[in-house]
Amino acid sequence: MKYGDDYRLPLVYLETYSSKPSYYYTLPEDSVDEPFSSVRSFPKLSREILVALFGAIGVRYVPEVALYDLETKTAQRSFQDFCITFGEEEDGVINSFVLNQIIGRLIEMDKLRKETPFDSRPIYKALAYQELEEADRLIGEMEQMKKENKRID
Numbered sequence: 001m002k003y004g005d006d007y008r009l010p011l012v013y014l015e016t017y018s019s020k021p022s023y024y025y026t027l028p029e030d031s032v033d034e035p036f037s038s039v040r041s042f043p044k045l046s047r048e049i050l051v052a053l054f055g056a057i058g059v060r061y062v063p064e065v066a067l068y069d070l071e072t073k074t075a076q077r078s079f080q081d082f083c084i085t086f087g088e089e090e091d092g093v094i095n096s097f098v099l100n101q102i103i104g105r106l107i108e109m110d111k112l113r114k115e116t117p118f119d120s121r122p123i124y125k126a127l128a129y130q131e132l133e134e135a136d137r138l139i140g141e142m143e144q145m146k147k148e149n150k151r152i153d
Contacts, residue, residue: 003065003085003128004121010110011064013103014047016055022097024089025057027080049075057083058096063103064110065124085128102127105135112142116149 050062053075069078087099109123123142126134 002081004119004124006117006119006121008068008117009115010113011067013064013107013110014051014062014067016051016060016062018055018058018060020056020058020096022058022095022100025094025096026092027083027094043070046070046075050079053079057094057099059099059103061103061107063106065106086130098130101132102130102135105132105139109135109139109142112139112146116146118142118145 047062047067047070050066050070054062054066063082066078066082069081073081083094083099086102087094087096089095089098105123105127109120112118113120123135123138126132126138
């Protein structure tokens, strides 16, 4: 599992303003991924590409972890990796309805991480297996721990 950490604060989620419906999509098999070195100097363009890619499949927000991946990946690779990890069903079909559900949970998790980072790997793992109830439980635990820590302060 390559998603999640325990040391950084989350980035801002970008809204795609997509009017596309959530549906089943397939990723192009022959997509050309530019060399990372050629796109690294255009971070704003990479963010715009992510917004366009996620919006094209009916996803409402660009997950912040896809934005974070722009430090080491192209926008196309970040998009493809996220979709395959969290939304792939059989035969390479991407379910954007599921992606929207997962990103909604990531938004809830990252609201808790805005002030103090915590280990997000278990939540990402549950979401990668599309175990939404387990992710909800883990997010609830994190919320409870945060409340208890505020009472101590």
